[in-house]
Amino acid sequence: MELVCPAGTPAALRAAVEAGAHAVYCGFADETNARNFPGLNFSRAELTDSIRYAHQHGAKVLVAINTFPRAGAQDLWHRAVADAERAGADAVILADVGLLAYATKNHPNLRRHLSVQAAAANADVINFYAAEFGIKRVVLPRVLTVAEIAAINKETEVETEVFVFGGLCVMAEGRCSLSSYATGKSPNMNGVCSPASHVVYDQEGPDLVARLGGFTIHRVGKTDPTPYPTLCKGCFTSKGETGHVFDDPASLNATDLLPQLAKAGVTALKIEGRQRSRAYVAQVVRSFRDAVDALAAGKPMPTGALAALSEGQAMTTGAYAKKWR
Structure with a gap:
């Protein structure tokens, strides 16, 4: 399974690649990506240089353009898609239907992934996005059990990517209005x-x-x-x-579920954390790369290495193993 790792800065990207990331995801320093915080993200020049570095070390770079364009300001998002392709991105991660249509028409050779912000949680909607916009991979929302993911993979040829570590949003992605x-x-x-x-x-x-x-x-x-x-x-x-009325501060950690996720047909494992330091990124990526390699080699997976990096020193498997409905 491909290990997809976060990078909020060029330094974090290099740390992720050096720690063993198969792919790194990042975004531009503007409101086109869902981690638009001061001091984070990439200029156009930084992205070009970072993609060159990643490719030299055998890693891919995926560019998140995963917010929803404001009416009348869509040119900012259109430029982001064009600039990502120009920089050599291996794929763009999109959520908005209009932006997907634009990318499909104007950048047909640029690989398109469906962001978790689209909240595509069943095979029917995933297959719709594939038929209409040629998406090759979907990032599944963090509300599905392993059994549900397996069922989706039986009904679609689209690659599935799931979160395995980091912050756990309690809302259906792309649908939260609390911050607003x-x-x-x-x-x-x-x-x-x-x-x-x-x-x-x-x-x-x-x-x-x-x-x-x-x-x-x-x-x-x-x-x-x-x-x-x-x-x-x-x-x-x-x-x-x-x-904590809505949710306890806790980090998602699905390390122990990697064998089940592999059996369910998952293509890629995603780590959350573009707001984290490069030291954090390096440690988490290295730990998960060890786990992925151990799984591929049929060896026991390492456990317990990430406890100190969890939110509130607590961890959960989130929805993956939940019993209620």
């Missing part, structure tokens, strides 16, 4: 979920209070860790009880 509600900035349109420009920390007595867009998200004591104020992982009081 709190800050006016949409992850699906502006590329930012809980943008740092709307985050404020205040000391109130013994507590440190974290707010997002004026909403109190966390209140912690002096010695307690202060999580980033993301709405879906906020701590709220409901029916007299205080806790």
